[in-house]
Amino acid sequence: xxxxxxxxxxxxxxxxxxxxxxxxxxxxxxxxxxxxxxxxxxxxxxxxxxxxxxxxxxxxxxxxxxxxxxxxxxxxxxxxxxxxxxxxxxxxxxxxxxxxxxxxxxxxxxxxxxxxxxxxxxxxxxxxxxxxxxxxxxxxxxxxxxxxxxxxxxxxxxxxxxxxxxxxxxxxxxxxxxxxxxxxxxxxxxxxxxxxxxxxxxxxxxxxxxxxxxxxxxxxxxxxxxxxxxxxxxxxxxxxxxxxxxxxxxxxxxxxxxxxxxxxxxxxxxxxxxxxxxxxxxxxxxxxxxxxxxxxxxxxxxxxxxxxxxxxxxxxxxxxxxxxxxxxxxxxxxxxxxxxxxxxxxxxxxxxxxxxxxxxxxxxxxxxxxxxxxxxxxxxxxxxxxxxxxxxxxxxxxxxxxxxxxxxxxxxxxxxxxxxxxxxxxxxxxxxxxxxxxxxxxxxxxxxxxxxxxxxxxxxxxxxxxxxxxxxxxxxxxxxxxxxxxxxxxxxxxxxxxxxxxxxxxxxxxxxxxxxxxxxxxxxxxxxxxxxxxxxxxxxxxxxxxxxxxxxxxxxxxxxx
Amino acid sequence: xxxxxxxxxxxxxxxxxxxxxxxxxxxxxxxxxxxxxxxxxxxxxxxxxxxxxxxxxxxxxxxxxxxxxxxxxxxxxxxxxxxxxxxxxxxxxxxxxxxxxxxxxxxxxxxxxxxxx
Numbered sequence: 158x159x160x161x162x163x164x165x166x167x168x169x170x171x172x173x174x175x176x177x178x179x180x181x182x183x184x185x186x187x188x189x190x191x192x193x194x195x196x197x198x199x200x201x202x203x204x205x206x207x208x209x210x211x212x213x214x215x216x217x218x219x220x221x222x223x224x225x226x227x228x229x230x231x232x233x234x235x236x237x238x239x240x241x242x243x244x245x246x247x248x249x250x251x252x253x254x255x256x257x258x259x260x261x262x263x264x265x266x267x268x269x270x271x272x273x274x275x276x277x278x279x280x281x282x283x284x285x286x287x288x289x290x291x292x293x294x295x296x297x298x299x300x301x302x303x304x305x306x307x308x309x310x311x312x313x314x315x316x317x318x319x320x321x322x323x324x325x326x327x328x329x330x331x332x333x334x335x336x337x338x339x340x341x342x343x344x345x346x347x348x349x350x351x352x353x354x355x356x357x358x359x360x361x362x363x364x365x366x367x368x369x370x371x372x373x374x375x376x377x378x379x380x381x382x383x384x385x386x387x388x389x390x391x392x393x394x395x396x397x398x399x400x401x402x403x404x405x406x407x408x409x410x411x412x413x414x415x416x417x418x419x420x421x422x423x424x425x426x427x428x429x430x431x432x433x434x435x436x437x438x439x440x441x442x443x444x445x446x447x448x449x450x451x452x453x454x455x456x457x458x459x460x461x462x463x464x465x466x467x468x469x470x471x472x473x474x475x476x477x478x479x480x481x482x483x484x485x486x487x488x489x490x491x492x493x494x495x496x497x498x499x500x501x502x503x504x505x506x507x508x509x510x511x512x513x514x515x516x517x518x519x520x521x522x523x524x525x526x527x528x529x530x531x532x533x534x535x536x537x538x539x540x541x542x543x544x545x546x547x548x549x550x551x552x553x554x555x556x557x558x559x560x561x562x563x564x565x566x567x568x569x570x571x572x573x574x575x576x577x578x579x580x581x582x583x584x585x586x587x588x589x590x591x592x593x594x595x596x597x598x599x600x601x602x603x604x605x606x607x608x609x610x611x612x613x614x615x616x617x618x619x620x621x622x623x624x625x626x627x628x629x630x631x632x633x634x635x636x637x638x639x640x641x642x643x644x645x646x647x648x649x650x651x652x653x654x655x656x657x658x659x660x661x662x663x664x665x666x667x668x669x670x671x672x673x674x675x676x677x678x679x680x681x682x683x684x685x686x687x688x689x690x691x692x693x694x695x696x697x698x699x700x701x702x703x704x705x706x707x708x709x710x711x712x713x714x715x716x717x718x
Numbered sequence: 719x720x721x722x723x724x725x726x727x728x729x730x731x732x733x734x735x736x737x738x739x740x741x742x743x744x745x746x747x748x749x750x751x752x753x754x755x756x757x758x759x760x761x762x763x764x765x766x767x768x769x770x771x772x773x774x775x776x777x778x779x780x781x782x783x784x785x786x787x788x789x790x791x792x793x794x795x796x797x798x799x800x801x802x803x804x805x806x807x808x809x810x811x812x813x814x815x816x817x818x819x820x821x822x823x824x825x826x827x828x829x830x831x832x833x834x835x
Contacts, residue, residue: 281802281803282803282804282806283804285802379801383801403806425773425774426774427772427774463825463826465826467802571829582794583794583795583827583828583829583830584827649826
């Protein structure tokens, strides 16, 4: 099967041109600031390389504000150079990976399997990742036209703002990569299965063309891909990879011409260690959702939304930026879900949904993964509740999704005694009550408001037409009969999935669109794979599938340099 | 060096820490450690620029694995052995000496209502 069609002609492709023009790099910033656009409109202007070259570095930090006048660039503080006499130890490897997650661990193992001597430096005390499903395309079971149709679907999901060559790279290499992760994680003792095509029911045909999938599943919860990556790290250690935990990277080592030669990290003992990389440094440090200023600047939409992760401070973004890397333009892509409060299979079922006060706020055919856009104010902060009554098993029987019967719902109810299975016990938030008022109290919404909302909703249902929000009549079911049920979901930031500009080898590009020697970016730090308002759920497990695939390919590529 | 008055110590945390580096416990601060005879420099260091207490400093006296074993039966979960950090949660994420302690778990795990000493 042919691989990664390239655009013909001279110069960078359309995606890369846009990021170079509108993204944020050290040089583009300096150039624009010098052009007199220090505040409003900063990102509307391109920087001419000639102008930028003539600009002197600003003396102070905090030298710009975002369009709302809020954040400043002090979230990208220039690292204070660490002198050689402060280095307690220097170690030399072929490849140094920063970050032991769903991209970093595969990158390290892949590099080691291709002959490289590899170190992984990780801020946390062990490997970390989230989620369960990671997906790829089974090329042998797919028509080429189907692969291209899915690529087109994913590009459209990203509002046509992603880099098509990276989508194609995932499409044509993910099956191989995900299978490899499953096999190697099993060697390390992981509980993982290939759920294959049945896990991707909605895309078995794309535009009429047949497709097959490789769907890795580390689970069920509370077992996750985090456990999976810790198992994969064991396999990597056996393959010779050296892991250094509680060792955050603080600085890149660069040569005279800017080439990246290694990483300086600070150990748990407070001492600096220099990790020289003869072939390259692969940054796999994840997103920046816990860096408040960086978030406010690049994705103000999530200002009031809660975070699911901790310590995602965008360390790699700052490192790559200071090495000349380019941030994707403002308006990054976000992923906000709640698959835990109630059954995941019911999250997109169009039951009545109410906001944190108890008011109806949306045509409920809007998917859970998009509802954050209606709930991003400080009051709602991502909270809403699905409400239904005793007859839900019959009334919603034909709706999209899969109903869980009342007995099964108990598994998601914190008020039900007994151990829970296949869930995060601390996150379940489904409730049952004899009256709407009691249900409202359990859902933490205003009882009188909920009662009024249900009364109005029942009027709409009785009329047979949703004159309030236009939901199809087939999804209108009254809420009349006790017991009443509610699922209090709160969508939180699982990930921010925009990153920094890379080429097809995942090598960082500078503001001239030229590769930065020795620097590679994978996982959520790597740009170009998304571009829409929200992460798409067309392919379940796309995010982890992409992380595995690009880690796998990049580790191999750098090892062969 | 600037002369430190009590009001200045109250007003400026870092200035107070400077006093700590001189070995004098600022009287306005309560400290369970100080009550047990631990001096400021034992945690904050002797240099002219006292620093926030690094986790390794806590571990000089407190063994995280031992602590985790002692709270193994805590309900609903053992805060000192968790999915995020294992036994390696930096003590100062929850336990504070000179201000109210906080429950790091609570914002995400709303039923983990530990009382943090």
